Amino acid sequence: MKFGVVIFPGSNCDYDAYKVVSDVLKEKVEFLWHKETSLENYDCIILPGGFSYGDYLRTGAIARFSPIMKSVAKFANRGGLVWGICNGFQILLEAGLLPGSMLMNSHLRFVCKNIYIKVERNDLPYTQTCQVGQILKIPVAHKDGNYYISQKELLELERNNQVIFRYCDENGNITEASNPNGSLANIAGICNKEGNVIGLMPHPERASEKILGSDDGKNLFWSLVQHTNGASN
Amino acid sequence: MSSKRKAELSQAVVYVKLKEGVLDPQGLTIKKALEKLGYQNVKEVRSGKFFEIVFDSNGTQQSTKFLNEISDKLLANPVIEKFEIEVVK
Numbered sequence: 001m002k003f004g005v006v007i008f009p010g011s012n013c014d015y016d017a018y019k020v021v022s023d024v025l026k027e028k029v030e031f032l033w034h035k036e037t038s039l040e041n042y043d044c045i046i047l048p049g050g051f052s053y054g055d056y057l058r059t060g061a062i063a064r065f066s067p068i069m070k071s072v073a074k075f076a077n078r079g080g081l082v083w084g085i086c087n088g089f090q091i092l093l094e095a096g097l098l099p100g101s102m103l104m105n106s107h108l109r110f111v112c113k114n115i116y117i118k119v120e121r122n123d124l125p126y127t128q129t130c131q132v133g134q135i136l137k138i139p140v141a142h143k144d145g146n147y148y149i150s151q152k153e154l155l156e157l158e159r160n161n162q163v164i165f166r167y168c169d170e171n172g173n174i175t176e177a178s179n180p181n182g183s184l185a186n187i188a189g190i191c192n193k194e195g196n197v198i199g200l201m202p203h204p205e206r207a208s209e210k211i212l213g214s215d216d217g218k219n220l221f222w223s224l225v226q227h228t229n230g231a232s233n
Numbered sequence: 234m235s236s237k238r239k240a241e242l243s244q245a246v247v248y249v250k251l252k253e254g255v256l257d258p259q260g261l262t263i264k265k266a267l268e269k270l271g272y273q274n275v276k277e278v279r280s281g282k283f284f285e286i287v288f289d290s291n292g293t294q295q296s297t298k299f300l301n302e303i304s305d306k307l308l309a310n311p312v313i314e315k316f317e318i319e320v321v322k
Binding site: 057058061065093094100101103104105106107108146148149150182 | 255256258259262307308310312313
């Protein structure tokens with residue numbers, strides 16, 4: 001399997017994602033500068049975390065117009081796997097590849113800590129090695145992670161089972177106290193209707209080795225490899 | 234002053250604010266700060282931003298179309314924000 005990790009000016013989790021694929025999964029991975037337009041021969045494109053364009057205007061608002069984003073949209077429309085993590089999620093929202101938008105955290109502070117998320121579905125390429133209801137310990141690090149969508153669209157999102165991860169406590173209870181940013185319905189990650197494009201605020205690439213405190217994040221990478229290379233891998 | 238008539242500069246301001254019903258944590262915090270300072274008669278504070286735009290073509294009609302386009306495309310996120318345009322000159 002071959003991953004591409006996009007580097008926007010201001011990306012800072014690009015190497016983390018790259019290292020998980022190359023060193024932990026031992027799979028192929030290449031960096032893609034944001035001016036790149038060819039995405040041939042990739043199975044999954046990762047839009048990593050960071051502060052693309054300094055978060056100027058709104059998070060992801062400038063990066064969504066980077067040349068590579070037209071190719072990412074085409075790649076997604078052909079069914080390619082597009083994975084936005086944190087700032088990558090914000091870019092996918094601005095680009096309209098995922099529904100909704102991010103507001104500033106309800107407490108107005110940057111939040112950087114380990115949190116728990118509950119897996120809502122495991123029929124996606126990203127979560128097929130997880131159990132439904134499984135609790136993953138993964139860190140968040142953001143100031144604009146307060147997921148917002150209109151009430152009408154939220155109903156549609158829920159009806160289509162597009163919510164993949166919700167913030168919960170360590171026992172899996174979805175509570176207000178376990179919501180680190182004020183997101184509607186404790187939403188931590190969503191997918192498009194087809195399930196090939198996902199975005200989440202937590203950082204699985206920072207929690208893919210035990211030495212880092214948790215390797216729960218590896219489940220997502222590993223799922224993609226199994227999905228693409230087949231169960232024989 | 235140059236004897237040659239200069240092309241008139243058009244200026245505009247675009248105000249971007251959160252739509253009604255969208256939570257504004259900054260506005261709420263500012264309201265609370267005002268209350269702490271003793272200003273009790275403020276019912277609501279909504280925060281937003283504005284952009285001063287100076288451009289080199291004249292003709293307000295065209296400018297309005299242009300401003301609508303850039304506001305919708307880049308300056309505001311239509312999912313959560315709305316915008317107002319004020320042509321200055």
